[in-house]
Amino acid sequence: MRSRWNRPPERARADAVLRLVVRTSSELCLTAGTVILLFVAYVLLWTGVKADRAMDDERARLRDTWSAAAPAAAPQTVPPATAPSPPPAAAPLPEGRAFAEMYVPRFGRDWVKPVLEGTGTELLKKGLGHYPGTARLGATGNFSVAGHRRTYGDPFKDFPELRSGDAVILKDATAWYTYTVRGGPLRTLPTDVAVVDPVPRKSPFTGPGRYLTLTTCDPEWGHSHRLVVWAELTGTRVVGQGRPEGLPG
Template identity: 55%
Template sequence: MTLRAVVRSVSELCITIGVLIVLFVVYLLYWTGIRADNASDGEIERLQDRWSQAPPERPEDAANAASGTRAYEDGKSFAVMYIPRFGRDWSRPVLQNTAEGTLRKGLGHYPRTSRLGEKGNFAVAGHRRTYGDPFKDFPALRPGDPVVVTDGRTWYTYTVTRRPYRTLPSDTGVLDATPKPLDPAAAPFREPGRYLTLTTCDPEWGSSHRLIAWARLDATRPAAEGKPDALRR
């Protein structure tokens, strides 16, 4: 094989590799986002259809929900979250469990944590990048930001208490009923309450660390009364 043929073969190989890299980047940045957005929208539409057809809640249903006997269905959506800081139109379904396949459809509720609105810590995870970039703007969260969640019957308005806390994946105490991060100075609450924890990966395109945001439940509102003020601004 002549030198010219070798150079030509190497050049063609480099071009092929370059094209594959570009296609992979396009897949990560666009195609996974399109699929995730479609999946997320589909989950929200199914929830809204289900809620619109649901019969009025009976007293015993409310009692069962309050006692925790009505479990969320694994892998299924049960609520919609709104974070105005991320944009007027930002909304994502919340599904039960944090498996990779689940997080491709929306946000995932950590099964070992409390139910929505209950005493304890309702903890939710989401991708920072790829699959719709739901928590792309996570570092922008600030104290006082509302996080609104509805299960079709009630609107729950949580309020962020501090800027996101950066920690290691092993810092699982952030999910405790009263969060206990590895850094005691970062603990957001000192006594039991009704809390929300949001988690995502850090850095933006990596997963060596985690970003954590905490919020406390400040208000509830029956869904029949319309959206809370935090979503009307």
């Protein structure tokens, strides 16, 4: 009986090659697994950490700007029907700059995000993005906002939880704006740009008004579709009057 110590040289070489292939494959699989785990950790954790810091920085800069420009005005309440609209010749909002904060009580008492002008990829890593060309905050038309569902802080992670009657509250330098959701999320294609029209298509609205559209990606970790929620302006008050009803202190 031939032992493994006196195998033919050809068999020994074949066994050595096989062992090398198995060892190399194992090391490659281990390396690939490590890379995948690091990538998942980056997507799930580090992008969120960076986004949270960026959003905090945007809100801090925004509040500094508001504090520096705050007028000495007497508090007053402005009903939605007579809420002031920006003049037709108002200067465009600066691209990439935060100009408002959004609060959604349905997402949690501490949920608040900056709203920046534009919807570029890098911009949405720092907050929510206002679609250029759509209405100004509180104005007649459709104030439309996009946000990530997952990664970069997961701002719209709980988007499907929005229900008719929920409040979406925004604040700029001078006023609070309360929009009330009308109907649950609609799933549509990214090419369906009419959802941000002044009177948004497929929405519950049939005529001009002061509307809000929120959009995010669907499915949760994909981007083949969009989820859309519409709301309409139901309350406005100047900042000096304090926080609106329904917004936790």
